[in-house]
Amino acid sequence: MLIKGRIKYKNALIVNKELLQNMDRILSKYYDNICYNTTLRNGDIIDYDSLEELVSYDNYGKRKIKNLRMYSLANFSIDFDLNGLSIHSYSSTVLGNYSIKNYDDSIIIENKLLEEIKKYKQPWYCTLFSKISIVYFLIFLTFLIVLANLITLANHNSTKDNMSISEYVNVTFIGTAIILGVSYFCSRIRDALFPPLIFYWGHEIEKYNELKGIRTQIFWGVIIASMLPIVPSLIKFFL
Known part of the structure; x- marks a missing residue:
């Protein structure tokens, strides 16, 4: 056997x-x-x-x-x-x-x-972020482009100004280029910040330790930035 x-x-x-x-x-x-x-x-x-x-x-x-x-x-x-x-x-x-x-x-x-x-x-969040698919970026950005086109179309209809076919093509082409560019940029950031496989010896030890420091700084930066809008309200409330 x-x-x-x-x-x-x-x-x-x-x-x-x-x-x-x-x-x-x-x-x-x-x-x-x-x-x-x-x-x-x-x-x-x-x-x-x-x-x-x-x-x-x-x-x-x-x-x-x-x-x-x-x-x-x-x-x-x-x-x-x-x-x-x-x-x-x-x-x-x-x-x-x-x-x-x-x-x-x-x-x-x-x-x-x-x-x-x-x-x-x-850590669990490394697996989570490293598995975020480029497809998700594409879907999200496509939704934004479609929404922008609908808003543009509504504005033209409200002003009784019809968009030509060439204008629609230009908007779609530019939107597609933006989607691909931003998706690629986001995927590169994901790969740099959350590499799913680390061979932890040699120079990679120092590099990975630096990466953990960068992730910590970004985390606290996001927390502080999200708190700033409510700080004036808190100060006003307590004073």
Whole structure:
């Protein structure tokens, strides 16, 4: 009997040395010769002789790690990657396949690995924002453009001034360009502020710590900005 199992994790994740060490320890009980390789942002692929060599990698700039594979030949592979990435967002951050002859062992492997992975998930709001689809931006902005067109049409009707077909085409074209531009800009901000997969070693440690500081500043900035309009009323009420 040969059991072919699958491991999948959907939430935003921080992959660090401790997580990989713990997963390596779990898998080493069932598989030999566990290997690692990474694909960098510039497209290069690196094979590592050991886990220690992997976590000592600089992980910086254009040579920053894009995805990581943990595997044993013909037995298992676990990919830390944005699987199913599309305009709708991603479907998972971890996707693995394994083969083993004992059914009980397959249950143990899956449960222990998922239990370990969950310890290193990012805060819930990181998963929430990182999964916001570009489609949502498109729908929202399309609604705004349609609303603007209706208002413009109503104004022209009230002044008995008919819009020509070319004017409608121009408005639609400009609106579409704005929708695409703003959606792309919003998606870039989302990816920068809430990356769903962090390989937390090398220069990425410093960068991620800076990112957390930026998110904190933005959070308090939004809170303060939302409170400012009611401050005069509060002062007037208490005085």
